[in-house]
Amino acid sequence: MENHIAIYALTAKGTETAHRLADSLRVDCYVLDRYAVETDIPFTSLKETVADSFSKYESHIFVAASGIVVRMIAPLLKSKDVDPAVVVMDQEGAFAISLVSGHLGGANELARLIGDKTGAVPVITTATDCAGVPSIDLIARDQGLTIGNIGLIKHINAAILDGEKVPVYDPDRFLDLSAYSDYFMMVDDFEVLSRSRCGIVVDWSVHNLPERVLPLYPRCLSLGVGCRRGVPADEILELVRSVVADNGIAFESMFCMGSIDAKSDEKGLLEAAEILGLDVKFFSAAELDEIEVANPSGMVMKHMGVGGVCEAAAMMLADAKQVLVPKTKSARVTAAIAKKI
Template sequence: MSASIAIFALTQKGVETARRLVAVLPADCYVLDRYASKDEISFTSLKNIVADKFSKYESHIFVAASGIVVRMIASLLKSKADDPAVVVVDQEGEFAISLVSGHLGGANELARLIGDKIGAIPVITTATDCAGVPSMDLIARDQGLIIGDIGLIKHINAAILDGEKVPVYDPDGFLDLSAYSDYFIVVDDLAVLHKSRCGVVVDWHVHDLPERVLALYPRCLTLGVGCRRGVPADEILELIRSVVADNGIALESISCMGSIDAKSDEAGMIAAAQVLGLDLNFFSAAELDEIEVANPSGMVMKHMGVNGVCEAAAMKLANVTQILVPKTKSARVTAAIAKRI
């Protein structure tokens, strides 16, 4: 499997349409065994093949009846934040129906692409697309923001569909709404959102928000970590979570994690980064020693040859000369946070 799209075909006519799609899209083609050629992946049970492949591709195109597809994927669906795109194409290739994950998964875009490639009519039923208004989840995705509670998107989109301007509190200006001034209003006072039908907060701080206010998190923070040899992931994670909680920081706003290259084989640190879903970067002692840290350590200098690891790594990742959250220590772990400008 090398493609990001899987195409499934069940009938002789459907296979012909699937082959037209494979010719113009980067896709793997799964064909019922009796119709499969040597260049296609044959299967005998659609239910089994879909269950096996559903989470392994970013997008799925079914050349089949929509009812069959609904029954095949129903038990596999998790949430609109996690599900891959699903598009249904009829066997004649006349229509491309965006069925699941129209926005975040990209099914609407895929349906349109199929239309461009083979002349199918895209069938898109998401309300914002039908009304020709922006959708908050797409705006957030396109601008690299992390969506807090995706279930709150519906309140924002509903207000837009009703013709209301949605208040947005964005103190650092991470969200560019210049193209959407008809739908959003930027406010300077967070209290405004407590009085509004709904709203959006864009911040790396944690706020106590009303139930219909959506939090969006900019990935603007970098995490530096140091530890003694053999420290388990749980101990590293405990300090990291304590640091963000004590400083009112959203964990979702941390974009990456770093340390000294002497720790590049540290299993606990590697596992902790994986749990948090962060890229883990390592720097040489010489690279870290270029950074002036707020809290130098004689012990670290003795063992690692640098004045500090966690603060220097955080600032190196953020390409800044000031630390946001200085070194915090537990018995065997240190952590610090920097902010990109």
């Protein structure tokens, strides 16, 4: 789908507002059939249309009463970390109300953008925005960190709103809080978190965290995989999950999987990458052979023309000089993990 924003209009006046907005933003314009023109997508049932389109767009703008919108989208909402942005406008185009997914979904930003484009007044009700203080979910999103438990965001933001500094344990300094020193304090002692109202841990390792400590995962680890022909995805997944668990690694910190290009059509490998939610990149034997691996294999050299696949692929992806987790083998699969420097 080319456009990432859908706009919906139910009245003649609302259609005029939707068309004005469509002139300045790239949107798919859904209009009640009696008011639709050739460039619109006509509909007869808003409920059926929204049910079909809701998950297909990153953002939705409704030129309609907020009560109608709430009833339409309520059964479709899942979680603030996956729901699309929803903004509601009145048919005159005077206001743009951020209704759902204000932070992570970008509804607050969209409401402000609509205001810039049309002169509508953005209506933002998220507490941190109203108070003019930072929100940890936005900071994490903007710095490419994965939020481990979305339900803990409210405790961090509440402490900030109450004027408390939130302790942050970040041994590798993945999170840049230099602009937010009034709201967060870096700590080197992990135990400080258990004595605090709440806290944040930024790490690629798994920790046993106190109840109100938010884990943030830097996407800094690469997974290298080698396998024999015809190995099913389940066998690859079994080894990968074992390697991750045995080494105390948070899988949320994985950013990519790599292997040799001779396996680029290997069904089980591709299926495993899809199940794990990882993009997969393939390297030529010549590229992998440039990497000095800790555990070369004569068998791999014989069949692939390279000393090692999984360690070399992981290191190439991470631009690392060594592996974090060396080659681990099952009967027909090998896996290794490297970390970005």
